[in-house]
Every structure is written in structure tokens, then in C-alpha cells.
Amino acid sequence: MSREHDLIVVGGGPAGLATALYAARAGLDTVVAEPRRAPVDKACGEGLMPGAVRALASLGLEVAGHPIAGIRYVQGSRRVQAAFRHGPGLGVRRTDLHTVLHEAVLAAGVPVLPLRVEEVRQDATGVSVPGAGLRAGWLVAADGLHSPVRRSLGLCVRSRRGPRYGLRRHYATSPWSPYVEVHCGRHGEAYVTPLGPRLVGVALLTDRRAPFDAQLERFPELAARLPAERAVTAVRGAGPLRQRARTRRHGRVLLVGDAAGYVDALTGEGVSLALAGAGALVENVRRGTPDRYEGDWKRVTRRHRLLTELLVRVRQQRVLAPLVVPAAERLPRVFTAVVNALA
Known part of the structure; x- marks a missing residue:
């Protein structure tokens, strides 16, 4: 007979590892299933907002990185920036963040098993993973943007919006700004995040499918600063970015992180939301109030979802998109308030 745990966490990214860490500290017998070897990389902007740092x-946890003073939007010759009011953000390589979380989970005594989970079975008292000999009272699907567990349970909701994609690459060059720079183009945005004394990360968010270099050429100022010979990593991609789930709880399965639903990377809050969602999930399991998790998830993500939905809609309107930066220039207090609301 297989041993029964309190919690099985499927997925060893930041959302899954944070869930496992919160659970271990709450006294829950927890195990993580993650088939990839640590550290796990992912195409992301790699900028932690102040909320995630806190x-x-x-x-x-102490994560080494490059301090980020705020957000700067760039559109041609126009520039508008807003400083973070409540402490700096942090530019951190995804692999470095994953290493810190992974080591903390192991130090807390949580096993990380090299298992790929694509379906689960549940009954009135628990959840099991077929063929793995794993059973627990609850299972957390933290298996990412295209969550196999979410799909196997029939919880995916088709989006009617045009898809957006993300591409990321690193360049060996000194950061020229203490801000995350968001360069606005016709078909998307380019995010430049300072990651170290001689390293920047460039993430492209776009509604066009094309190679990274072709996408970067649409931002001439950046392309001039970032010649191909300074690229030090291969291109990583992700998408379509927008993913929806019917619910965050399905029987004894709870969804967290990108698996719980994702609007867009436009506001750079993925890690912040993963950590907030993980904390809310574990607290409800600990209290025996799993039925409250859906409401708590909506509460901790509401501001992000509403603001991100609004910004994405504006950015996808060909008439309105070019007006975003000029409007922010004319209304700097509003721009600063929005940036800090998201931070």
C-alpha cells in the first residue's frame, strides 16, 4: 500500500516550490513531482516586483540579483518612468531563483521526485497519481501555463482573444538603466531587465510569430545596443500566454500559479502572484477551508487581473496603443500610481 501524504504538488517551478515550502512550514506532509532537473529555466522577464521581493x-530566502528602481516606458523619443515607492525590485536569473527555492524545499525535508504527472484520480477522501504509487488528501496542480492536470480535468477555457507569445534572450552588456525598460512597438513590447554588472535580459511580448532577431529589429534603438555577438544564451519561447481555468478547485485538486489562469506577462507579476496564490492555498488546506480558496485566489489576484486585462486590450487596439506613453507623460502621477499598484 502506498503512503498517503497530506499534499502532492505537481510542478517544481516557483509556484509549486513555494507551495511546498509553505506547506512544510505548516506541518503538512508534502511531496513534489517534477520531471526536469534543477535548475529549471523558463522564458520570462526575470524582473521581480517589490511585492515578490518582500x-x-x-x-x-535570500536571492542575489540586480536592484530595480522602477519601470520606464519608451516609445520612440518619448520616455516616462515611475520609481517604486516601497523598496526596490530585483532582476534575477530564473535559474538562480529556482535554485534558491529548490534548495529551501529540500532543506525543509520535502522530497522532489522525478515524475511526470499528466492525469490524476480522485475520490471522496484523496487523490492518487496512476502508476506512481502516490496518494494524498489534496493535490496541487502547479504545472505551468499549459498545465496537463488542468487539461486532463477538463478545466481549460478557450480564449477568444488573439494569442500573444513571449521570447527571451540574454546579452553580455552593462545595464544602461536602473529601471526595467518597456519599449513599445506596433506589435508588442520589448522588456529590458538589468540582471548583473554585465548582463541584461531581453523579453519580447508579441502577437506575431517570428524569430527573435526579426522581432528585435522592430525596436531599432535596442537592436543597435544589442548586437548578435553579445548574445550569451539561446532564445527561449512561451505561449500562447493567455490561459483560463474554469475554477481553481476541482474536487480535491487545487490549481496555483500559471496553471490557475494567466492573463499576460505585460505587467511582470507572475512570481508575485504565484507566491500569493501559494500562501492562500496552503492556509486554506491547513484550516480545512478549501472551499474558500477560489475566493481568496480571486481576491489576491483581482487588481493584477483587472489592470492587466485593461492594458492588454489597449495595447491590442491599433488606434489606442500609440497613445499609451504620451498619456503617461501627460499624467505622470496616474502612471506612477498604476506602477506602484502593480508593484
Whole structure:
């Protein structure tokens, strides 16, 4: 007979590892299933907003990175920036963040098993993973943007919006700004994140499918600063970015992180939301109130979802998109308030 755990966490990215860490500290017998070897990389902007920095600190985790003073939008010759009011953000390589979380989970005594989970079976008292000999009272689907568990349970909702995609690459060059720069183009945005004394990350969010270099050429100022010979990593991609789930709880399965639903990377809050969602999930399992998790998830993500939905809609309107930066220039207090609301 297989041993029964309190919690099986499917997925060993930041959302899954944070869930496992919160669960271990709450006294829950937890195991993580993750087939990829650590550290796990992913196409992302690699900028942690101040909220994520504080959440990691509250977990007692120290992550090395490059301080980020705020957000700067660039559109041609126009520039508008907003500083973070409540502490800096942090530019952190995804692999470095994953290493810190992974080591903390192992140190907490949580096993990370090299298992790929694509379907689960549940009954009135628990959830099991077929063929793996794993069973627990609850299972957390933290298996990413295209969650196999979410799909196997029939929880995916088709989006009617045009798809957007993300591409990321690193360049060996000194950061020229303490801000995350968001360069606005006709078909998307380019995010430049300072990651170290001689390293920047460039993430492209776009509604066009084309190679990274072709996409970068649409931002002439950046292309001039970032010649191909300074690229030090291969291109990684992700998408379609927008994913919806019917619910965050299905019987004894709870969804967290990107698996729980994702609007867009436009506001760079993925890690912040993953940490907030993980904390809310574990607290409800600990209290025996799993029925409250859906409402708590909506509460902690509401501001992000509403603002991101609004910004994406504006950015996808060909008439309105070119007006975003000029409007922010004319209304700097509003722009600063929005940036800090998201931070």
C-alpha cells in the first residue's frame, strides 16, 4: 500500500516550490513531482516586483540579483518612468531563483521526485497519481501555463482573444538603466531587465510569430545596443500566454500559479502572484477551508487581473496603443500610481 501524504504538488517551478515550502512550514506532509532537473529555466522577464521581493524575504530566502528602481516606458523619443515607492525590485536569473527555492524545499525535508504527472484520480477522501504509487488528501496542480492536470480535468477555457507569445534572450552588456525598460512597438513590447554588472535580459511580448532577431529589429534603438555577438544564451519561447481555468478547485485538486489562469506577462507579476496564490492555498488546506480558496485566489489576484486585462486590450487596439506613453507623460502621477499598484 502506498503512503498517503497530506499534499502532492505537481510542478517544481516557483509556484509549486513555494507551495511546498509553505506547506512544510505548516506541518503538512508534502511531496513534489517534477520531471526536469534543477535548475529549471523558463522564458520570462526575470524582473521581480517589490511585492515578490518582500514575499521571498518573508519566507527567509535570500536571492542575489540586480536592484530595480522602477519601470520606464519608451516609445520612440518619448520616455516616462515611475520609481517604486516601497523598496526596490530585483532582476534575477530564473535559474538562480529556482535554485534558491529548490534548495529551501529540500532543506525543509520535502522530497522532489522525478515524475511526470499528466492525469490524476480522485475520490471522496484523496487523490492518487496512476502508476506512481502516490496518494494524498489534496493535490496541487502547479504545472505551468499549459498545465496537463488542468487539461486532463477538463478545466481549460478557450480564449477568444488573439494569442500573444513571449521570447527571451540574454546579452553580455552593462545595464544602461536602473529601471526595467518597456519599449513599445506596433506589435508588442520589448522588456529590458538589468540582471548583473554585465548582463541584461531581453523579453519580447508579441502577437506575431517570428524569430527573435526579426522581432528585435522592430525596436531599432535596442537592436543597435544589442548586437548578435553579445548574445550569451539561446532564445527561449512561451505561449500562447493567455490561459483560463474554469475554477481553481476541482474536487480535491487545487490549481496555483500559471496553471490557475494567466492573463499576460505585460505587467511582470507572475512570481508575485504565484507566491500569493501559494500562501492562500496552503492556509486554506491547513484550516480545512478549501472551499474558500477560489475566493481568496480571486481576491489576491483581482487588481493584477483587472489592470492587466485593461492594458492588454489597449495595447491590442491599433488606434489606442500609440497613445499609451504620451498619456503617461501627460499624467505622470496616474502612471506612477498604476506602477506602484502593480508593484
